Amino acid sequence: MARPTVSHNYTHRVLDSLDRQPERIACHQPDGTTFRRGDLSALIHRFAHVLAAKGVRRGSSVTLLSDNRVEIMAAKYAANLLGARTTYLYNGLAAAVQATIVAAVDTDVLVVDSALAGRAAEVLERAPVATVLGLGSIGPGEDMLALADKAPGDPVTPTEVDADDVCYIRHTGGTTGNPKRVQVTYATQSSLYDLMSTVVDADMVLLLCMPLSHAGGLSAEMVLGLGGRLVLHRGFDPAKVLADVAAHRVTELHLLPPLLYQVVDHPTAGDHDLSSLRSVSYGGSSASPTKIAQALGLFGPVLVQVYSQNEASVICELSAQEHLEPELLATVGRPVPGARVTIRDEDGNELPTGREGEVCVRSSTAAKGYWRNPELTARVWRGGEVRTGDVGYFDERGYLHLRGRMEDVVIVVGGYVYPAELEEVLVRHPAIAQAAVFAVPDVDEVERVHAAVVARWGRGVTPEQVRAFVTAELGAMYAPHQVHLVERLPLTDAGKPDKKLLRRSTAGR
Structure with a gap:
């Protein structure tokens, strides 16, 4: 039976989707096991009971430290189901930086993959947390999976939240300094689901080989929550990516340009059946037109460039069809529907076509600001726009050309x-x-x-x-x-x- 829609809390959509065709596979885990959709829905509810028993409620903070596994995604959904905010920790950050994040977001509960128990101990030495739960036995806390086995099986009703309640805090990559804490509201998350619902279908199979804590993890959550299937990898291995695209008939592949190049350059790239791919999207850093042309030779006309930012969400897209025009490979495409993109000078004046300046974005899916950093928020979010820090210009056809980061x-x-x-x-x-x-x-x-x-x-x-x-x-x-x-x-x-x-x-x- 369909649940009543709860304003702004997107999790009812995830659960409704999972409860349809519960016997279908939702996820292929890195260890070779699979998760059915009905089992994942049940786990989300049991995790919600566990978290609620530990005091998690609307406004609580749940931080997640894990490799790529579907159980950590279930923990995130469960926390949001209760109206809490969530934060993923990048696995590659130093323990001291992770501890700073744990403290900064007021972590009430830390959920830890048992494979990362040693790292969790280092973090907790620097930033103690009242409640620690493990996906398996971790030592300094209870086993969340064992607790879930004993939890009630009845469904948990999504908690009502306000539009401006923080749904999750996502950290930038920290390539130009300490990671910044970007806060995304429940209303924005709902808008993202609206946007993704137009492209996700039940036949979609997404392979994720980047961390769930990265932007690719958000795409994985959207695909899983809207009816698609996931193939999760613990890390990036070009040979395994190629093999699993063929083995699981993967339709969607998300890669940052450096990883895409490694797949294209791999000596066995031409030995695999890649015909199931409908979209190979790339973005997150500058892309070489020369290398993208080589990728077209391997994958065919399925490449899609996505220009996005944690702060501004999706900004521009270069479609698969547009990739067939070689002169467009030097661009990041045109603004996506719902995004108004302008080029401004240092004084905030809008510049005409062909003039180079800072890329600025107005969008309903943009983030709210930086967590507890009003000064930086005021510098980046100005006049209803996000100042991206990227330098670029529009050509006569409306395509955006990026020159690079202003600080680079x-x-x-x-x-x-x-x-x-x-x-x-x-x-x-x-x-x-x-x-x-x-x-x-x-x-x-x-x-x-x-x-x-x-x-x-x-x-x-x-x-x-x-x-x-x-x-x-x-x-x-x-x-x-x-x-x-x-x-x-x-x-x-x-x-x-x-x-x-x-x-x-x-x-x-």
Whole structure:
């Protein structure tokens, strides 16, 4: 029987969806086991009973530390069912940073994957939490799965919440500093479900190989909650991605550009049946038109670029059909329905077509602001718009071109070097597979352009050859001060090139 709609609390939609066709598989777990939709619905209700018994209610804070597994998603749904706010911890952050987050969001309950019990102990030493629950035995807390087995089986009615109640707090990747805490309301979450309900269907199979704490995790929750099926991986392995796309007839694949490149460059890429894919979406960091063209050769006309931000939600999209026009691969597409995108100068004036400035977004799915940081919120959310910090311009056809992050622009003698622009040129070199460009100050605090490059399989390249190639393509101003030859680019837990780590490892060289 359908439940009555509760204003703003999206969880009734998730449960209604799961209760339809309960025997269907909802999720393939990393360990090879499966979860049926009816079993997942029942687990969400039992988890809600467990959390309620521990005092969780509207306005409580539940923090989640886990690898990719469907049980942690059930815990998140259960907390939101009770009107609580949730926070995922990035697994790749240091224990000290995770502890800062645990304390900052006023964690009432910490739910921990038993595989991460050691890390949880480190976090709890720095930031004690009143109630700790484990997905399995973890030592400093009760086993939530065991408690759920004894919990009542009757359904829990979704708690009524206000539109501005915080549903979850999502942390930025921290690539340019400490992670920022972006708060998303229940009303925004409902709007996101409305948006996704137009594209998710029961035949959708999404493979997730990025952490649930990343933006890809939000897509996974939407797909699962709207009737699709998930294939979860613990981490990224290009060979396993290729194999499981074929084995599970995956229809949707989300990858950050560096991970997409690894799949495309994998020596077995052409040996797998990838015909089930309807969409291979990418975004989260700048993408190389050269590498995307190579991806088209592997996957066919199914690539979709999504330009989004935790603060602003989805901003622009370049459709699969638009990928067939080579000149559009240098863009991030056009604004999605419901997003008004403008380019503004430093004084907030809107700039005309072709003029470069800061990308600003007005959208019903934008976040509310930063958790307990009114000063930063006021700088980013201005006049009803989100100031993204990205530099870009619109062309005559209405496509948005991004130049890079405002803080990433390197000021050199003669002008500005945009890392994304130089990275695109570097991967055109026949011996270079991937590249990351970043600034490192010298002893006089003058910024110098550095480039880390990964050679193609079986190829080699020297720093001198790289500098000569860039000089010939763009001019001496763009030639890297130093070129670092690396076996692979370090990535953040979110899958983006870790330029902070690259700066630290190259400083003083």
